[in-house]
Amino acid sequence: MGEVDKQLALRMITLFSGAVKGMAFYPPSHPAIRQPLLELDRLFGAALAQNGHITWGTVDGLMFFGEHLFITPSTAVADLTNRMMEKGIDRIVMESGLTFDELQEFVRLLSGTTDGPDELRARMERQQIRHILVARRKDAPLPDQPEEGDDEMGEGYALATYGQALGAIRGVCRDIEQGRIPSSAPVIGAVQRLAGITLRDPSTLLGLAMIKDYDNYTFNHCVNVGVLAMSLGAALGMDADGVREVGIAGQLHDIGKTMIPKEIVNKPGKLSGAEFREMQRHSELGAKIIREMEGLGPRVGQAVLGHHLHYNRSGYPEWARGFDYDRMIDIIAIADTYDAITTLRVYQHPVTPRAALGVMQKLMGTILDGDLVTRFVGMMGRYPVGTLVRLDTNEVALVHRPNPLDEEAPVVRIVLTADGARLPAPREQKLAERDGTSYARIVAVVDPLLKNIDVGSLINSRHY
Template sequence: MEELDKQLALRMITLFSGAVKGIAFYPESHPAIRRPLLELDRLFGTALAQAGEITWGVIDGVMFFGKHLFITPSTAVADLTNRMMEKEIDRIVMGSGLTFDELQGFVRLLADTSAGFDELCARMKQKEIRHILVARPTLPEDRDAEDGEEGYALATYGQALGAIRGVCRDIEQGRIPSSAPVIGVVDRLVGITMRDPSTLLGLAMIKDYDNYTFNHCVNVGVLAMSLGAAFGMDAEGVKEAGIAGQLHDIGKTMIPKEIVNKPGKLSSAEFHEMKRHSELGAKIIREMEGLSPRVGQAVLGHHLHYNRNGYPEWARGFDYDRMIDIIAIADTYDAITTLRVYQHPITPRAALGVMQKLMGTILDGDLVTRFVEMMGKYPVGTLVRLDNNEIALVHRPNPLDEEAPVVRIVFAPDGARLPQPREQRLVERDGSSYARIAAVVDPLLKNIDVGSLINRGHY
């Protein structure tokens, strides 16, 4: 089977995306629609004659076509990626025998923004589109319970990154971003959070230093949702916290990149410019459809501090609810546990200690206390040395004994790195002890990228 050339794959995605976008405004017979569809039909026909089947879709928010990934997408690729994520389409499979009528019918159905995944499938069946299959991400109930939930959470985290990339790209290109991809992915994260908040806590340790803004936004959303759920918020409140967390820094997209990415301390003028990001973000959110005023308020006030002596100064006197303090806690935790050019990260456990010193001034003391309880004595993502000299990563808290979380062994007692981390309960269900935690280990000293371990599903 001959592999498609990447330029040809891009051409096919571009034609398909343009047809989906245009068919909402023109009839199928219009040259602006018919010409790209005819070319697309010819290209698909040639490719399917060689390959028999073509699979393409979205993985971790990135479009793939066959074996090709489009990490830095064009506008057409980005538009199609967002549309597929809105409809919860994980992948599309084109089969040999595909007809022009099927292709045209599928484009028409995909252009209908009101139809979700289930309705799309029903209409495809009704129109007898037999040579195109669509699939959505596998739900946790279709997998083995724990491994399935983690895999689903990891995939959803990747989709959240893609949604934030899309929002930032739209802002940079002068467009009002669509809120649908963010709302859709947060809906899925809400389900995970309400079932088991600890599932998401490990994902907040995923750090991509080259794409700090995207990862930071998603991590703050994840942490805010977990804290909101732990504090007793209902599903709608948790959802709003997740959306506000993911969008809290989008105003930075409008700040000069040389300021946002400056490796050293900002000058007074640069800091004054940086402080504008919260009000710029709130302005963008007011222009986006489907977002509640509460989300915009949280974005505006996430740097106001608990004592309301932060910025923007003109907004200090507004009546805020606790959402802004939840976002502030999530923002602080992720920031101080992340390696930056100008900052050595501190361990999750040490970060909790730093945050406790900010109680009552910068951070809400009641919320910090609840956050510390939620994270446990050894937060998920903490690297520890056991008293048998093994090195392990904390995988899941143990509500019955905070000294004995579930871990994944990374190094054997002799210092050898295990080829695959091994899950281990420090205290078995019968009460017998495997080992105890002797000390917290700095991952940098062991050359361990915790986020990389988690991102590979090995945490």
């Protein structure tokens, strides 16, 4: 470790501390996160090339890095020291072979609020972080190479959890229809799992929110709104409790519709004045049900009551316009609007994710909170998940996951070959590698209707 001088060690800890702190407020693609991570990656890479491994951590409340001890810590060093002590981590070992993705993921895990060392280690295993080891006590043996994680953090797990959430909402609606007070436990359970996924990687759930099930629109819409609200909440830096709460409110926001006559809820085409007024009652009916359900905080009921009030409070219910509301109602309004615009209903064409963001930008400051729209658009990226694009290879592909390093070059699934032939199973393809090599560039956005492509089912298929 002699090769890392104290100045450099301090620089690395400071960058690390800043990245951990920033990750709670910005998505990884934001320059405030990306810049320090890139520099950190470079510095660690150089140091590891010389040393093979770097050991750092805390001892008696002080930060050490290799052989250096920081006795009078700067704010950044003190912040990171406290965070590591809170999480019960005494020692971190970085090994050569460390990748940027591992570093970024590790920073993200440390920025979360709830993990103890065991949970952190389990998450690191699942995320396949293989070149960073954490130890609880300085004299404790380091864990062996992490074992192969189960599929818990894979897309299969996310999809299964989405299904669980759908089942939970269906159960709530059935209970209401049968005149029972719905049980909240299944919804809370599903949201807890979804929140776990979203806090680790919000992009996983953005794909799920493209599932559109036209036969079960209300359930599907509720789950999607919950998922999108959680992703936005996580991107805004909400803690785990906040993300869970906004998720529960999102999932339940329209349950009041269960008490409105089906002919009105499912009516294709415009509602009459009287029908519209009846439909508007779903906010207050939903809030009333939530008040009766066990284990849901008052903020959930309030968010459901206010989800159609609009940012400028021109919405309904009129009698509830003057109350104080948490920002949750504005987050849910954004998720609600996005899902509604991107969903095909009998009387409307679906709008592409990108066009939907454009529509929402027109509502900034009036119907929707402008600041939140900006954050939402930033989170979705230039080519939001679910966007169909043409590449300069002439292939047509579906955007599958954002690329935090380059929003022009997401991970896609190629669905049509250069000759326009449909691939039997979409092929996953990164448009750019970290070393700068590029597979292809996006040249245009394609209308899925023209190509007769069902975006939701493709994006969540597991054939790749």
